[in-house]
Amino acid sequence: MEKEAKKLFSRAKDSLSKAKRTYTCRTLKEVITAYRACTSSAEERALVKKESAHIRDLFKEGDTAFRRRNVAKLLFFHMNGYPTDFGHMECLRLAASPKFADKRVGVLGLTVLVDERASILMLMTNGLKADLVSDDPAVTALALTVLGDIATPEMLRDLTLELVSHLRARSPYLVKKAALAATRAVRKLPLDETLDIWDAVPDMLAMRSDAVHLCANTLIVSLVEQAAADGGRSGEPSPLPALRAACLPVVLQSLRDAVAGGKGQVHADADGSMASGVRNPFLQVQALTAVRALGTGASRDELCTVSDVLVAVATSTDASKLAGASVLYEMVRTALALDTTEAVQQTAVNTLGQFLAHKDTSVRYVALQEMASVVTRGGACAASVRQQRATILACVQEKDPSIQARAVALAFAIADRSNVADIAGQLLVYVRWLSGGGGSGGKGDADVAADEADTPTPSLDSSADGGARVADAATKLAQLAVQFAPSSEWHVDTLTAVLGAVDVLASEVVVSTFLAFLSVEPPAVQAYAARTLFEAGLARYSAGSVATPPTSPLQRDSGGVSRRKPRLERVAAYVLGEYGHLVVSGGGITPTAAASALTGVIAVCKWVTGEGAFEGGGMDGASGAPTIGDEIGRVRSHALSALVKLSVRSADSDLLSAARRATAALSDSGDVDTQQRAVEYHALLEGPLSGVALAALAPLPPMDYAAARQRLLAVGSRRATGTSMVAHTGLVSLLDDDFMGDRGGAPAAAPSAFGSRGAVDLMGDSSATDLIAFDGPLGGGTAAYEDGQPADLMALGQSTELVLANQPSNARQAAGPSGDFASSVLDDVLGDLTM
Amino acid sequence: MMHWMMLISRQGKVRLSKWFDASTTAQRATIMRDVVTLVLPRPSVMCNVVEWTSPPPPPSSPSPSGAPAPPSSASLARKLIYRRYASLYFVLCISDGDNELSALETVHLYVESLDKYFGNVCELDVIFNFDRAYFLADELFLGGHLQETNRATVLRNARAADELAERVVKFSEKDAAARRAAGVTSRV
Structure with missing residues (x-):
């Protein structure tokens, strides 16, 4: 009897202390407020130590009610530079939970606290596989986020099949995420293991969605990089020509559409994709980058088409806003990188000249940087940069030392016998x-x-x-x-x-x-x-x-x-x-x-x-x-x-x-x-x-x-x-x-x-x-x-x-x-x- | 690509940091210090681009397949793109050859999205709801690339996910309470 009573007492005591700890688990908001109220870093450290110990205890007990909250607290501590290694396993458990709220926080914890070198990531490969074929697009999206942000090469290899199936999905929401996850796969895996991704790109470009086009362009850039790095070592015939033939016309067409004001594109709301009067500058920039990647080694005819489109971009984009300037800047880089017609290159250099007088310092900065690389390359373009001498010398008076240094370097670079007196005078x-x-x-x-x-x-x-x-x-x-x-x-x-x-x-x-x-x-x-x-x-x-x-x-x-x-x-x-x-x-x-x-x-x-x-x-x-x-x-x-x-x-x-x-x-x-x-x-x-x-x-x-x-x-x-x-x-x-x-x-x-x-x-x-x-x-x-x-x-x-x-x-x-x-x-x- | 993104207060406190590259905690701390000393003292007349060299990435785990080395290890020349909004600096780190102006626009897109999401966002919103700021960033970026340029779509997706999480939370709380009640009664 006495024995039983003792047992009962100790059990009651146990559960009381447990309940106390559990029910006194502070919310994220309370912890942040307390942290902000600390007056010294010693106080902050003490707070984090105490709270961390508490969280660790709860993790050990297998508490589920406050896991989410506690992982969020760990994120906060991590952001402030405290060790949070003990929470990795818990993030993994949360990410494997069937509840969406848990999964979301768990995935967030993983992407923030863990990177691709952590071996525990391998443990979630099977869970990811299940999520990737889930009926709920929100769950699939989380799995794709993990793949794109932190997945190891092994995980990417194991899940390529599921990934590729999403590249051809119907919902743009998943296709764009899958495209960027595929970008990571392309960067981490050799060419012969990603051929399925190469094949899927034209299908993606057939979708009428700006976001999908944007991500497809990103994917194209990394595919071209992969092909260049591979250089035929894998023994496969390069898939690049086929990709170019299939994609370059589509990308160029999307650029033309964007320039012309969005005809032929379906949008939920056109307003959201307009920025400062330029239609979706991000898409245009990424498309121009993709054109640059695909255009290297393209045929004469293809380059002619590219030149036409570049001229269209240059003539119908307003450089006064940063959005327009970013598009024009990408246009210039593409024009100068490819073997485009002389007229286009001339337009490009003139655009840079206009940039030098731009009111935004960052635009002037990139213009000088680009001009310097043009001069280094030499040729006809270098001569046209020389004609911008007056504007360049004006930039020597800049207040910003980094711009000034660039202007000076450029001025030195463009000096020759005819203009040396002028330039040396300014530089003095x-x-x-x-x-x-x-x-x-x-x-x-x-x-x-x-x-x-x-x-x-x-x-x-x-x-x-x-x-x-x-x-x-x-x-x-x-x-x-x-x-x-x-x-x-x-x-x-x-x-x-x-x-x-x-x-x-x-x-x-x-x-x-x-x-x-x-x-x-x-x-x-x-x-x-x-x-x-x-x-x-x-x-x-x-x-x-x-x-x-x-x-x-x-x-x-x-x-x-x-x-x-x-x-x-x-x-x-x-x-x-x-x-x-x-x-x-x-x-x-x-x-x-x-x-x-x-x-x-x-x-x-x-x-x-x-x-x-x-x-x-x-x-x-x-x-x-x-x-x-x-x-x-x-x-x-x-x-x-x-x-x-x-x-x-x-x-x-x-x-x-x-x-x-x-x-x-x-x-x-x-x-x-x-x-x-x-x-x-x-x-x-x-x-x-x-x-x-x-x-x-x-x-x-x-x-x-x-x-x-x-x-x-x-x-x-x-x-x-x-x-x-x-x-x-x-x-x-x-x-x-x-x-x-x-x-x-x-x-x-x-x-x-x-x-x-x-x-x-x-x-x-x-x-x-x-x-x-x-x-x-x-x-x-x-x-x-x-x-x-x-x-x-x-x-x-x-x-x-x-x-x-x-x-x-x-x-x-x-x-x-x-x-x-x-x-x-x-x-x-x-x-x-x-x- | 974008290698990381950081929100820093004017006092040099990190309010949010999102890393797309593998790096150790010590390296991250060094980078944050670097950024604070490089970006915060710049007067507003200076341009929003800072040239910067990243510390070398940690040795990646040996991959049995002999996968090609990540290109990031070859070139460590980086550019910091920053913009200041009230008391918060938004800093992006991009590769050397990336479009600086577009990155600046990306910062703005994120800020606009935050503003719409929180409704006239301020620094305190980000401090107390940093998890939501992360979720929003995950709708906007993936693997260091921009995934959606349409603000409305970003907001719709973020709100839909919030709703989904809310609904399940309510259910699970009820469930947990019921279970706890059951547990307590069984013990007594």
């Missing part, structure tokens, strides 16, 4: 805008200092991405100049403008090619370049705007770097040194102006180098990239060299005395390299000009422009290189490269033929040495000097004898094998000097 505007308002070259340092506090550094401040884009655009502009420049002067102007706009972001190859280009040009162009670059980069230092060198560190910070253009100044200094004597003697630049500008540059640079003032500032990014301080230091070196070269070659007394003053002043510079350089120059300039000085500072031999040009043009093909910000080596190492090719120090090694020739020249005729060549080895030896005796070096400045005694050994010690070469040259030079 773009580059200036991109690098944040460069091109204000005329601004003096004085007023720059004033507004410096709130204006960030123009080019250096841009993000890495922006920097890459600037560098890329600069490289492309240089490529345009190299390929299509109408005149050498134009080339010089463009490169000056590019350097002015992007400065340190210009890649090394751009600068080196420009210098190589100048070296092979006639003196008139060289003089022009010297003048132009002087005005762009150096003239502002001559007027006395920097007469007073900045004193406080703060002032130096602002006045010195931010608006400086170190690379432009360096190039200008180099060019002025190399070709300046052509201008200084003949007019253009007065010797005084040149002297004061170069002295000005040196003065402004003076406080920067050797003090580590700008270490780590400015150029972030890859290690080994030079700091702003390095850049400025190189400017000073080049300005000094330029001053010395210019004074020696022009033999102008003003310049000579300025050069002597500068070298003397820098002989006690805190920076080792500069001091070294200054001491050497000072020795050369001591007393009356000797033959050695003239010979040592003689013009450089022309460089190998053709090779440099090749290198520059190759940048576009390996995209990434053009975007490297400032490469490890600047102009100086580039010169080293060209004149001491056997050092092999720089990554972009000069063509060996030229490099060795330069070296031979140097060896054979030591007098043709440019002192810039010493920069490399000496620079490399800085460390040695630093732990050597800086005091000695200070002393070196005092007398030539000391230079003679110490310099060669220092250089040798510093630079190892490459130093031998340099020091041997130095020996020669200095040896001559004392004799």
